Amino acid sequence: MGRSGWVLGVVVLAVAWASGLVSGRKFAYLDNLSPGFSDGVCERHGKGVFRGPYLQAGGHERMVVRWSSEEEGLGVVCYGKSPGRMTAAAFDQEAFPRGSEHSVALEGLDPGTEYYYVPAVTSAEFLASSGSAEVYSSGSEGGDEAMRSFLFPDASSSSPGRSAAAGAMAAGTSQAGVAAAEEEDALSIVSPAEYYSFTTFPEPGAGVEEPVRVWAIGDSGMGDHKADSVRDAFVNFTGGDWDLTLGLGDLAYNSGKDWEYQKGFFEFLSEENARVPVFTTPGNHDRPTSDLWSQTGPYFDLFTNPGDGRSGGVPSNHKSYYSFDYGPIHFVSVDSDTLGLHDDPALYAWLEKDLAEARRADYQWIVAYHHQPPYSKGSHDSDAQYECYKLRSNLVPMFEKYGVDLVLAGHSHSYERSHLLSGHFGPSGEVRSNPGVVKARWSKGEDGVETLVKTGEGENSGTLYLVTGSGAKTSGGSLDHPAMASSQNFLGSVLLEFHPSGSRLDIHMVGSIPGQDALDHAVVLKTPK
Template sequence: MKHYLASFAVGLLLFGAAQPTSAAVLERGPYLQTPTSASMVLKWRTDTPTDSVVNFGDAPTNLTSTVSTPTLTTEHEITVTGLAPDTRYYYSVGSSAETLSGGNSGQFFTTAPVPGTTKPTRVWIIGDSGTANASAAAVRDAYKTSTGSTVTDLWLMLGDNAYPDGIDSQYQAAVFDIYPDLLRKIPLWPTLGNHDGHTADSATQAGPYYDIFTLPTNGEAGGLPSGTEAYFSFDYGNIHFVNLESYETDRSPGGAMMTWLANDLAANDKEWVIAFWHHPPYTKGSHNSDTEGRLIDMRQNALPILESHGVDLVLSGHSHSYERSHLIDGHYGHSSTLTGAMVLDNGGGRETGAGAYDKPVGGTNAGAVYAVAGSSGKVSGGSLDHPAMFASISSLGSMILEVNGNRLDAQFIDESGNVDDNFTIIKGDDTTPPIINKTEADDASSVTVTYSEKVDVTSAQNIANYAIDNGVTISAATLAADERTVTLDTSALTEGVEHTLTVNNVDDIAGNTIAANSQSQFTFVVIQTKDFQDGVAPTTAYAGTRDAY
């Protein structure tokens, strides 16, 4: 009532003065919801009720298209439709009386690509971010510095988005006041955490969480209609995203959510499957997936369905740490029941290390990576020793995911901007050529070259494919059992001289050829070693005292 009186009074002023006066204050947003290849939902809040107007166009100064609704409201929601896929639109929001925000280079939205097509896609992932404090701001700023001018396509928020109870004012502080510039240009996909659930009701889709977010119930953004905003799926290019509700929705095997999940995944034809929800199936952080019911339920009931339909990556929060698994499959029991057979690749998935995780296209039960990214607002310790994990890190931070065709790259970036973990999954045929990871002189007549991935034995052992400068000749090349390391027998190396190795025509096992004239430097250094032994005096050129112990 108070708002209506205020609006009426301002209206009288407008008529009386016949001059545009600022009639409303933008309190929230604009923010972007449910992106599709043809539409975008824009939402914002004003302090007084006005009508709703969105202007948009191909440049900040050319917002020639308009969508409006006459209803006076403080909770503005406009769905812009009829858009071109994978296209950037600049926009403004406001009322018929005034523009409140936009018409500048920082306010734009980008539609999703045509479903099924391939587009390099960048996703920012934060979990348990809702502290509204300096820690959340530091994580945000580290991400912004890291990403620079690179456009982020999507944003996942893994639950506990607004502490302590997910009420509207806490959402204002923890989401709208922390990320205002990002909300204007990156469509946000949230999931419900337990703290959000304090004031939300998933059964009726009521409460602040469900009021604030406009999420698909009818397959609007792809996937099988779920009938509820609590859980749903959506497509972005060649990625199928699944959002589950792990707090207060029935998690039982025959329940509506798990039944929908199985049907949704059976109908999916997108290359990548990425699932997210709040309660992690594997964690030894501030929560324990061996003892807590919701975590056990999701592991036992959702994972078999997801894995049998080829899920690639599962993202959760709840534990306020970063934990990232090996490539695993079929681990549904307590942590003590993890077997070697369930770990399909324990190398870490790094191309600079043991190599990317490889998966077949359309493979089922071919392995998935499970990540807990719940330290975007605080860290809370824990034993951090779940055996499924390759990395367990107690640092503030967030994840950046990049999917490009048959390749997925993920990073965990801490609040100082350091990349503390990374991994890569490559689907199907390998199209990445090998690179030289390092070259070292083992002794005065042999040099070891390590490639980023397994290489073809014939090309790797052909000495014509190698050259060393400064007159050093190569008499043999031998590929080790790991298929990544080649030892070159050389003419005598001179100590302290830096050499350059040049490699050509070495193929990986899929036939991709190393970049022409790939080079790597090495220096032969004689490492002086001497054994000191209790009670035995060094014999030569030793001026120190004898060890007395």
């Protein structure tokens, strides 16, 4: 075979590998179809990665990359704005006990910008001998004296070796730094299957030029062929193009053990979580092995949610409830399973402060999400279950007070879409005895798409409720709650499309039935009062 034939063969194999044809995936990811180049400190990329990489705590200037490796060492991520220039580096935020669990924060990023990255594992000995210790001590977030002393006991600014590579790391993606690294052959080649890309969020409150696309999926943690069919249907429906993922609880069946998360979440969404940041909320099947009061256990070990407020919103300083911003949209995650159920005063004090500030900031949309639904007649009957009653008593009034537009939940293994509600705090019969709790109803146009108009903002302007808990199984139920406009017992998940105008939201229930793209399509229009 001539050189041109060899190159073509390599490209074809790279495309097949990256697109998932080798593994049986239907969708072709297009972010890594050619070799990349990283700083040499990441030369041991892809060595024994068995979980991840997966993106956490995304924001307009930060992204946290997490993964687990079979070999111990210091985690490092090389990144840049081009796959051929992944020459900036960031290191583990802390020394994990086993040295095989890695969490690296990429800080100081540009908003709304695509970055390419590769995770790797290195050692203190390699960094000290290569001259990279100086870069870590001067440029790494969290590189305090104690950590530097532990990692580099004999390192100094005169360490021999790859001084040009160190300069490239310190210079980020600057041309001078890259050129210096290239002169000393300090860059490491990265195969197409071993690097990924992500896009940072717009600045909080900033407008967007394209629709913001959000994947909401609940009760997905089975890790079986049904879950795979839901994932594949969504990825193909969206063309692999969406901005963030909301995991609405029950991410690992049956009791939230480490190996169950590996099967039901990390292997199930391995390609997706490496490219799109995922934000989670705890469900009842995440709870048995984790303590939501002390914030310990597998759920808290495996997920890094932005309770520090650095992704937007008021800091909660808690791992099971938090908020964040994506440009003109404010998202709020509430623990409805334990802390909300047992009236944790800290949760309610934080939630009120966060929603009040979000309302004053005049976001185009405010979206809340948690696991249990306040209204459902699916596999869980909201008239009969105490946690649903508590939601209607405690959380729903606060959502309505601050004009939350949309509330997402799972738990019931079905899809349910409500009318616009206000003041519906009682059982389902209240909709008939007091019709005023339905503030606006859906109307179907000639194209068959249902449209709902929400007039005004703020207190008692009305809230829409979606249940999407059929990410891996369906479990029936009467599906006849009078507050619901649509109820379906099909496998699927939801795509939300927030349009740049700020006045339109498209809702797609994407099922896994062959030949049917969306089992439900509805449009919310917002108008001034």
